[in-house]
Amino acid sequence: MVSDLQFAPEQLATGKRRREARCGTEPGVKRHRRLGEKPCRACQDAKNAANRRRAAAIAAPRPPRVTVTRLYEVECRALGCGVIGAWASRTDAETARQKHRDEHRQGGDR
Secondary structure (H helix, E strand, C coil): CCCHHHCCHHHHHHCCCCCCCCCCCHHHHHHHHHCCCCCCHHHHHHHHHHHHHHHHHHHCCCCCCCCCCCCEEEECCCCCCCCEEEECCHHHHHHHHHHHHHHHHCCCCC
């Protein structure tokens, strides 16, 4: 069973049974400020340490992002042609395929 000594007096008066934030923690700083007090040294040190951890996490070098590009491959199936190409976008691949077909229709080398 939880004793009433673990709760702040204002919590007992309102009937709220939330544990009091301990000194030396970030929530302890919030409790001090909520009560209109200046944070104690232990709470201020805890807040400063948390801020340093957050700043270090932001400043830490991150691995470069890898962009995976899907290539659309086009292969001519005309007898003896063997032209193969790859494009990053589907529309570019379709355009290249159509140009290559037109070259075959016109009797080009490809």
